[in-house]
Amino acid sequence: MSFAMIPDGVFLDESICAKEKLVLAVLYFHRNQRTGECFPSLSRISKCSGLSPKTVKRAISILEAGGRIERKKRFSPNGDPDSNSYFLTGWGQADPTRGQIDPTLGQADPTRGHPVPGVGSHRPGGWGQGDPLTYDLNKEEEQKNLPPQSPASELKPRRNVHGERIKAAFEEVWQLYPKKQGKRAAFEVFSGFFPAILGAERLNQRLQNIGGQATLYAKSVQGTEARYIKNPVNWLREIDPDEVAIIEEETWVRAEGDE
Numbered sequence: 501m502s503f504a505m506i507p508d509g510v511f512l513d514e515s516i517c518a519k520e521k522l523v524l525a526v527l528y529f530h531r532n533q534r535t536g537e538c539f540p541s542l543s544r545i546s547k548c549s550g551l552s553p554k555t556v557k558r559a560i561s562i563l564e565a566g567g568r569i570e571r572k573k574r575f576s577p578n579g580d581p582d583s584n585s586y587f588l589t590g591w592g593q594a595d596p597t598r599g600q601i602d603p604t605l606g607q608a609d610p611t612r613g614h615p616v617p618g619v620g621s622h623r624p625g626g627w628g629q630g631d632p633l634t635y636d637l638n639k640e641e642e643q644k645n646l647p648p649q650s651p652a653s654e655l656k657p658r659r660n661v662h663g664e665r666i667k668a669a670f671e672e673v674w675q676l677y678p679k680k681q682g683k684r685a686a687f688e689v690f691s692g693f694f695p696a697i698l699g700a701e702r703l704n705q706r707l708q709n710i711g712g713q714a715t716l717y718a719k720s721v722q723g724t725e726a727r728y729i730k731n732p733v734n735w736l737r738e739i740d741p742d743e744v745a746i747i748e749e750e751t752w753v754r755a756e757g758d759e
Contacts, residue, residue, distance in 0.1 A: 510524050519559050520563055522551060523551070540583065569588055666691050669707045670686075676718055683732070689737055694706065706741040709742065712745025712747055713739050713743065715745070
């Protein structure tokens with residue numbers, strides 16, 4: 501005898517284990533009898549069989565290697581990955597009613613993968629028919645388990661706001677410093693003062709401190725030969741980014757009698 505829409509061969513085949521038979525049973529539940537095709541999601545197979553997704557994947561691979569099913573990738577009209585389709589081969593395409601043969605076996609089917617109402621078996625509807633039930637079961641479950649897809653054109657790289665700000669601040673300090681040498685190495689040392697975990701208040705203070713120290717150093721070496729001015733990398737390694745630089749502004753007072 502047969503159980504539901506599952507042929508005797510599934511239960512009598514001693515070359516496959518119980519877990520593989522469970523997976524096959526779920527595939528039979530979803531198959532289109534005319535085409536032998538079904539496309540339930542892994543989560544659907546796992547839920548119906550009571551097996552973990554990892555065990556389901558392993559069972560499917562074993563069944564495929566044994567020639568009992570054929571697995572093919574599917575894609576949505578937008579080109580996004582969809583649930584795999586499975587074709588039940590061999591006795592998997594025969595009508596499971598004892599002594600009956602599926603009259604559509606071996607016929608070309610231009611509508612493969614789509615419901616064909618009233619065609620494909622002597623049974624008046626049911627899981628294994630080419631009717632909307634099988635198709636709707638698959639489509640409902642695959643859409644439920646697919647993550648939302650976004651068009652590739654809408655994907656934009658996330659801006660590194662922190663990195664952009666540090667780079668802009670470095671350019672300002674670089675313009676203030678009296679010696680232009682080893683810019684890339686200097687930026688590496690400079691950016692080390694501003695880890696991403698640094699709070700906004702302390703980050704702002706450090707930017708202000710370093711800019712002030714660069715201004716003071718530039719004033720202190722005015723008129724000095726370039727060879728006596730510190731390399732920017734060495735200067736950055738020596739400074740304390742938390743040291744406040746006090747810049748005194750010069751005030752011009754007009755003397756009496758000056759015109």
